[in-house]
Amino acid sequence: MKIGTSRVEAFSDGVIAIVITIMVLELKLPDIQKEASTRDILHHLTELAPYFVAYVFSFMMVGIFWTNHHHMFHLLEKTNEPLLGLNLFFLFWMSLIPFASGIMGANPWLPTSSAIYGFIMLMTTLSLTIMRIYTLKQGLIHKDEDQNLTYKIYTASLQGKTRSYIGTVAYLLAIPLAYVHILLAYLCFIIPPILFFIPHGIDDEKLAARIEEKN
C-alpha cells in the first residue's frame, strides 16, 4: 500500500471484511433438533433459500464495492480530512448491507424489501460516487511523470465515475419500480454487477500494480 493512504485502506478493509462475513450469521437453521432427519434439514434449507440467494448476491456486491474502493484508492496520491469523512460515510452505508440483506431474505417478494435494499445500495453507490468526484476535483489523483500513465489513471478514474453514475441511477429507479413489478427492481439490481464484469479496456489491477511500482 502507498504511504499516505495505507491506514485508511487498512481500516476500510477491516470494516468491509467484517461486513462481508457477518452476513453469514443470517443463515441459521433455527430449530434443528438432535433427532432431525434428512427431510427436516432439507425443509429448513428450502426455507433458508431466499436468505441464501440474498447472501450470494450481497456477498458479490460487497466484493464489487471492495474492488472498486481498492482501485479508487490506488489511483490516489494522498488523502485529506474531508476524504476521511466521505470514506466513513461510505463505510456507514456499507455496514447496513447485512441488515438490508436480511430483510430481502425474509420477504423476497415484498416490494418494500426491494425498496429498502435498493435504498441502501443507492446510498452506498452514491457515497462512492461523491468520493470519486471529490478526488477528481481536489486533484488527489496520482500524477505521474510518465504522461501515458497519468492519462491512463485519469481515464480509469473517469470510467469509474461513469459506472458509479449508472449504478446510482439504476438503484434510484429500482425503488419506485419495485411497486410496479418486483422483477423490474430485480432487473435494476443486476445492472451494476453486469457493468462491473464487462471488460472496459483498462485492467485496473495491472494499473494499480504499475502505480505501486513507481512509489
Add this chain to the structure above:
Amino acid sequence: MKIGTSRVEAFSDGVIAIVITIMVLELKLPDIQKEASTRDILHHLTELAPYFVAYVFSFMMVGIFWTNHHHMFHLLEKTNEPLLGLNLFFLFWMSLIPFASGIMGANPWLPTSSAIYGFIMLMTTLSLTIMRIYTLKQGLIHKDEDQNLTYKIYTASLQGKTRSYIGTVAYLLAIPLAYVHILLAYLCFIIPPILFFIPHGIDDEKLAARIEEKN
C-alpha cells in the same frame, strides 16, 4: 505506517473496525413473518428508529475516535510499554460503545440510558486524553529537523489535547444533566462532534502524510 508504531496501529484498527461494525447487529427486525406486509415492515422499522438513530450517532463517534487515534499515532515517533497499556485501556472503553448504544436504542428517553452512554463516552475520551498527555510528557512525539514541521506537530498535539479536555468535560456534565432534562444530556453529546468538524487551522491528514514522507 511508521516503523515502531505499525503493529499497535494495525491491532487498534482491527478492534475499532469490529466495534464499528458489530453495532449493526443491534438492528434486527425481530418477528418478521414469511407473509409480512409492507405495513408490518414499516411498523418494525418505526420501532427500530431509536436504535437506528443511536447507531448513526455511535458510528459517527467511533469514526471520530478512530480519526483522532489515527492522527495521534501519526504524530508519534515511538511507543513504549505503558503506552501499549493505555491503548488497551482506550480500546476497552471503545469496545463498550455497542453495549451503550444498545441501551440508548432501547430506552432513548430514559435519563439512566443517557447517563450510561455518557459514562462510556466519558471513559473513552478520558483514556484518549490520558494517552495524549502521556505522549507529550514522555516526549514520544515526533521531532523533526525541520523546525517548522516540529512546531506544527506540537501545535496539532496540543490542539488535540484541548479538544479532548473539552470532550471530557462535556460527557462529565452529561451524566448529571440527563436527570435534569434529557435534552441537556443530548446537547452535551453533540458538542464533541461539532468541535471535531470545526476547522482548526491544521489539516491533520496532510500533516500525517508529511511526517510519513520524512520516514
Add this chain to the structure above:
Amino acid sequence: MKIGTSRVEAFSDGVIAIVITIMVLELKLPDIQKEASTRDILHHLTELAPYFVAYVFSFMMVGIFWTNHHHMFHLLEKTNEPLLGLNLFFLFWMSLIPFASGIMGANPWLPTSSAIYGFIMLMTTLSLTIMRIYTLKQGLIHKDEDQNLTYKIYTASLQGKTRSYIGTVAYLLAIPLAYVHILLAYLCFIIPPILFFIPHGIDDEKLAARIEEKN
C-alpha cells in the same frame, strides 16, 4: 507482503480471521441458570461435544486453507482482475464453513450433514484449485533470475496443485459415501489434513521468506 498482492492478501486475511473466529459463536451454553450446578454444566458440555469436535476440525481446516492461501500468494508476482474475482469466489465458500460446521455439530451422525459439510469443503477446495491452475496458466508465478529458486517455486506450485486435486476428489467422494456409511465420509474428510501435515520436500515458509527477501 509483496507490492502488487499486499491489499488482496490483507483483505483475505481479514475475512479468514473473521471466519475462523465467529465459528466459536456456535458454542453456547444455552440455558445456564444462575443456580446451575457442576452437573448441569457438565451435562451442557456433553451436549456441546459434537459442536466442539466440529469446531476443532473446522478451525484446523480454515487454518490449513489460510496457510495454503498464504503460500500460494507468496509464489505470485502480481495479480490481475480475474484473480481478484476468483479470490472472492474462494472467500465466499470459505465464509460458509461456519454454517456447515453448525449443521455438523447439530446432527453429527446424519448423512445429510456430512454431505452438506463435504459440499462446502469441496467448493472451497475447488475454488482454490481453480486459482492455482489460473495463476500457473497466466504466468502470474514469480520468476527469479536465480534458476534454482524459479525451479523450486514451480515445484511448490505444482505440488500445491496436486494436493488440491486430491482434496477435491476426497470431498467429491465424501458426499455419496456419507449415504453408504457415515464413517466413510469422515474418512474422506481427514485425507486433506493428513496430506497437509505430511512433509513434502519443500518448506513453503522458508521459500516464501526467500522470495520476500528478493523483493
Add this chain to the structure above:
Amino acid sequence: MKIGTSRVEAFSDGVIAIVITIMVLELKLPDIQKEASTRDILHHLTELAPYFVAYVFSFMMVGIFWTNHHHMFHLLEKTNEPLLGLNLFFLFWMSLIPFASGIMGANPWLPTSSAIYGFIMLMTTLSLTIMRIYTLKQGLIHKDEDQNLTYKIYTASLQGKTRSYIGTVAYLLAIPLAYVHILLAYLCFIIPPILFFIPHGIDDEKLAARIEEKN
C-alpha cells in the same frame, strides 16, 4: 513489521482483535421493555455484573496475550512451517476465551466454571510457552551483529519463557484448587497479570523498535 513474519502477525492480530471484541456480545440487557424504568435497568445491570467482571478480566488477559505475542514475534528473524502450526494452535485456545468468559459470567462462584476458565487459560499459556521454547531451540531468534543487542534479545526471550512457565503452573494449580476454595483459584488467576505488570528490566517495546530499525 519485519519481512518474513509480517503476514503471520497480521493474521494473528486479526484473530486476536476479533476475540477481544466479540466478548462484548456476551453483555446483553435481555428483556428491556420499551417502558423500562431506571430501576429495571439498574436491576439488569446488577445481574450483568459478574459478566462484566469476567469481561474486564478476560479483556485484560487477551490484551496481555497479544502484547506477549507481539513481543515474541518481534524477537524472531524468520518463521517456519511448524511455527505456523503452533501459532494456529495458540490462536485456537485463544478463540475459546470468550466461551470460557461466558461460563464464568453465568456462574462465577461455581468451582467448575473456574476449572473450565483455568483450563482454557492453561492451554493458551502452554501453547505460547511451547512456541517460545520452539523458537529458542530452532534458532529462529533474531541474531544481530551488535553483540549487546543479541544479548538483550536472548535475555528478553528467556525472561518471556520464565514468565510463561510460571503462568502455566499458576493455571495448572487453579483447576484443582477451585474445588478446595474458589478464592484460591481466583488467586492463581491474578498471578500472571501481576507478573506481567511488574517491571522486569527490559522495555520489550523499545527493544522491538530497535530490532525493527535494524531491518
